[in-house]
Amino acid sequence: MFSKAIVRRPCHCLIHGLTTSNLGHPDYKKALEQHHAYVNALETCGLEVLVLEADENFPDSTFVEDTALLTPHCAIITNPGAPTRKGEIHKMKKVVSRFYSVIEEIKGPGTIEAGDIMKVGSHYYIGLSGRTNEKGAHQVIDILNKYGMSGSTIKVEKVLHLKTGTTYLENNNLLVSGEFINQPQFSHLNRIEIPDDESYAVNCIWINNKVIIAAGFPITKQKIMDLGYTVIETDMSEFQKLDGGLTCLSLRF
Secondary structure: OOOEEEEEOOOHHHHHOOOOOOOOOOOHHHHHHHHHHHHHHHHHOOOEEEEEOOOOOOOOOOOHHHHEEEOOOOEEEOEOOOHHHOOHHHHHHHHHOOOOOOEEEOOOOOOEOHHHEEEEOOEEEEEEOOOOOHHHHHHHHHHHHHOOOEEEEEEOOOOOOHHHHEEEOOOOEEEEOHHHOOOHHHOOOEEEEOOHHHHHHHOOEEEOOEEEEEOOOHHHHHHHHHOOOEEEEEOOHHHHOOOOOOHHHOEEO
């Protein structure tokens, strides 16, 4: 169960954030409105949300998930693979230190963004992507092992982050799309396949038996409801333009 979340308001230079999409530039005013609705959704799930001020030095800084991994036993400050995002971790370390007395850090040349890390029980699957390399992943695994947790790596070949294509909904339920549908490491889980035309909706958030999903994906919504979860929809169109999903916008613990 989660009780808290950390988010950061989008900055004006959000419109210049990193992206591989061809969906156009985000509308800043609309992004602010969507972010506010996102915070409301977190609060509806029972979370106390710390909203950090926008940081105009870093266009992608609203995607706070990539800067830290918050585990039950320690916080791990990452080392983002995108050069323009590396500076985000310094402020996040100060914020995280309000809640965690044990903080570990990933050192270069290891790189990792927590959008590539998916927790299933006490095991953490780590995607090896364009942003996360083997040295970074193995540093994380060593830290996890130190505190009685475990980790393993999975190749990410076609999407930005591991959690772009798969997310865990607890209760043994895993949403999968594309390259992760037949991933052997997930064979013990109840895999719910999401069609390619709704693959964006795979990135959703389980919070205290509710699931927040991107609005506008009826097949995914129905599949999640069929599993017995309460579903909350929120519009993510402006963040989708920046390859950002629901998990990206918060640190939950």
